Amino acid sequence: MPTGISIAEWDRRFASKCAALRGRYRGSYGRSEPASYLYPPSHWSSLGDTRLARLRYDPDPTSLALCSFLESQTERLHARARAGARVIAAMKDLGTVPAMLAAVPETVSFAADLAYMQPTTSEDPRFLQAAAERGLGGDFCDVRAVVGALSDGEYWPRPDLCTAAVGACCDDFSACMQSVAAMGLAVHFWELPEVGAEASAADAEFMERELQSLREGFEGSLGLDLSDARLTAGIREVNRLRALVREIRDLAYAPGAAPLPALECLLVEALAVDFGSDLEAATALLEDVAELCRRRVADGENALDPASVRLTWVTPAMDVCLQNLTEDLGARVAGTEYMLGHAFVELDESLAPLAALARAALDDPMIGSSARRARKVCEQAQRYRAEGVVLVSFFGASHCAWENRIIAEEVRDSLGLPTLILNEHSTGQEIPAQIRGRLAGFVEMIRARRAGRLLSAAEISVEGGTNAGGERSRVMPQCCDAGSDGASSGDIFERLEGSILEEISYAQEQQQAGHGLVGIYCEYTPREVILAAGAMPVCLCGFTPEMVEVGEQDLPGNLCPLIKSSYGYIKDRACPFFENADAIVAETTCDGKKKMFELIADRHPTFVLELTQKPDAEAAFTHWLSEVRALSAFLEKTLDVAITEEKLREAIRAMNRWRSRHLELYEFTRSDQVYMTGVERLLINQRIACTPLEDGLLDGVFAELRRRREAGETVAAPGAPRVLVTGVPIGMNVEKVIRLVEEAGGVVVVQEACSGIKPIYENVSEEGDPLEAIARKYFRLPCSCFTANSGRFELLDRLVEEFRPDVVLDVVWMACHTYNVESVLVRRWAQAKQLPFLKVETDYSTSDTEQLRTRIQSLMEMTRK
């Protein structure tokens, strides 16, 4: 489970499974006899919908027919237009106009709105570019694709008339429709009124008059006959289809059975809007789909694990790969509010036809308040017993920006369900690792909730607030976020991108087994003492740009982003590690951090290690040692454990092994041939050190790196500049400098930083008093908060000898005063070593990426061998 098959598998199966069915699945192409639309997905992929190659499909031929039917819609439209049918493009009503025209055979209609998916499925931005040329640029929702799709008569035939429903709906689309009119297409605008909690009689009368005006438009400008008799006949046919859609949804979304995957369900719902421009064929097809669902339910045959986490999905994602992903992550869709629920409301045949159409149109979830739409979402979640609600937010769509928070609030308040707001990614992109990670985290936490875990609905509800280019992660804690767009290769590195989820599960299991969870921030915190207390040390440093903004709600702007991001997670209660921590260990390294810790000290028992800052003074070490002893006492008391000498020695051995293992990784960058990139090295950093989970991951990494070495697969071109990165700690998501180096042809062979080799370079002595040995090792960590920090230069000297860098890159976070000032000394040191040197002062934003790229490219050019 899930049992979906790939596009290639369909190719293999098609001849045996579907060829005989081609005659069954036939649609009207304007010729005398209907023709088959059934083809394998590769057929449609080869015609342009390249994303189909990435999807996984239900293995039943009926499901394939569903996909084929929608894919073949444009062909049918062109064929019908060539055969003389009047082409009607319906915009924004999502179901009303196609239902009006259902029994008018001289027309063929389609919902132009559905063009919004085309730039994703075809991975071709031309429609968006065409819209941008008309003034509808990147700040608009991708529904602007409709402008491009209607611009030249190629994708769709040029409509004889467009209908445009405006009023109490989204402005993006209203602007698009005006743009279509400005292109010279005939457009009949009609009004959608805002309705209250329930549509009133006055609303219905108004809507009926609007539909009457539409009817007159059809009759007047196109000479069509839209008599009541014809409308009634059409309504009867449409109701057959709508009843099937309703039945399929009930079968597919109800608990107990899972007869149809989310992707196919989405296609069924989409079909309700405009019937794929062929009502008769659509109805026949849906009868088969309904029968398939009935049969599977009766036979206990599931397309998915019925026990999957049940999610109500609000607003359809443009990238249907998300439907697959949801199921891959162990969830299933249980109820939807795709903004088209009114398209499968059965029309009241006891009313006059326009009155029936008006009533259904007033059920449009977009034309009321956000609270009204929220109620519809809650109805779906209740009806299908969802355990969580996912809300997709289209970048630039004004309604999403405003209503998603309200909907999430209503869902939490009225149903107590957790919510996740997912920002739709940019057209044509792969699903970013962050979206995958956030969705996975959400599913994981709902599963934990099932098991009566710690977090409440409000705590695990997560929101996103950035644009398509900057997807945010608020469920993930970050020593390293769940990874970015995956520049690494090899399955193990892909796994590492999402390994945080495994760590969350691991931490939960360990906590349930009685182990403590202790949050730490700095490499000065001796993990050995925490391990000796039977607890897990988890790094809580924040490397998520979007959390900086949250942190800035309390913290000053001119503070280092690492502190602001770390604090942002806590302020937003978005880090499950922190939320579930039993204790926090902080330290007095820089001023920003130590004051920030005061703001969070009321959340958990907190111990602040006072780090004295003169490393060469023996009195300073004596004080530090007393602090480490005090930490030990604090943990004993807080976790109610005894930290014995034996346990300390055991922890020292474990951590020494851990450090040695990590140090061994540098074998793959130390040599002339480099087998691991700097970005990959960052990925290996885990939040919880020294665990069996991490051991397993490291096994995988070593296996992959050895394989590369044996196969001679280096990650850098011959002559690529070898780069030593020094300075502040860097984590995934804010690894832009390292990534830029490697994109510019360099390779980061070693990073001298807390996120690099520094903390693992020296082990703890296994002789003498264990606490003193621990204190000694950590006190020798060379940080810029020390004065003087001669240890850093000693380490740099050794790294130059070992790794033979061609260039030194000093990375400084803005407002990190200690590293910033010390950079002058690093520059002098590099000059003395006759090594090219570049200091990069940046923050977590991407705004300076291109400037940095230029600078780094120049540096790489100059140092290329």
Added chain:
Amino acid sequence: VPRELPAALGLVPVFVDSCAVASGVAEVGETVGSDSCSFCRALLGASQAGAEWLRRLPLLIGGSACDQQRRLFESIGRQWDIPVHGFVVPRTRSENAFERYLCQLKDLVARLEGLSGTSLRPESLAKAIAQYRRLRLRLRELRERMRFSSFARLAAACFQLPVDVALELLEGAELPSRPGPPVRLMLAGSCATPTELEDLDDCLRELGAEVVADALPTLGALLEPAPGASCAALEEVARVWFDQPDPGTRPNEAWFEYIKSRADAVQAQALIYRCLRFCDLCSAEAVRLRETLAPLPVLVLDEELGAGKGAAARRRTRIEALLEGLRCPRA
């Protein structure tokens, strides 16, 4: 929303939009997505941050001409538990749409009657219509005698006061006439905060130019409804308001014609079309507006503004370039 209606019932309509301040954008936090218009965010942020008077309003009339405003009013109402009387001004201009608008105004009157404890009397409405008419005419007279930003402040203040008080203040005011500015500019586009208009005016003052007319929803549009002297009934005033040109009407050719005729009438040499990011209805029309004004001797400067302050220097550079362009004869 015709201000005449609450005034006729003895209520003081307060123009909430004027409490939008740029700092509100930061205050708004994550109540709304960052991909929303900064004016709406500023207004919501102001309501969250410090506009105590806003929270004490007995009723928020949310007559919205855009989707974001509609949801903004809902958000403010939810946040502070303020009763909201919301309605959407129809986008189309059919008679059916007008009837809908009129019905909505009648519903509003009923709500206001409940709030004031009085019934709308025809003579009260006629008086309020006449007073606002005088107020607008007086403001238009003063318009030419003041710097743009001072006038914006004055107009905003007048629409915050009871109309009779505003009239008393204005009708006693004497301002000397001023020489015309060396460069005459027109301003159109999205809603603007008073602070932003002041910043723009300061910049223009230094560069020797001035805004002589605008079509901003938050300024020019307040002065534009021009009921005739005989206008006295709800239906008539509704018609005047309904017919206001707006980029969000569908179709919206009338708005282009309005801008064109206004630019022509005030002999504007250039038009600054300032759009807030994510203000869909205005942003979408930038290309067509430029095409519409092409036959006129009016240069067009498109500005896309975000909420940040960093745009000021860029704006100045662009305006300098515009003024340079004006000094060159057109090809």
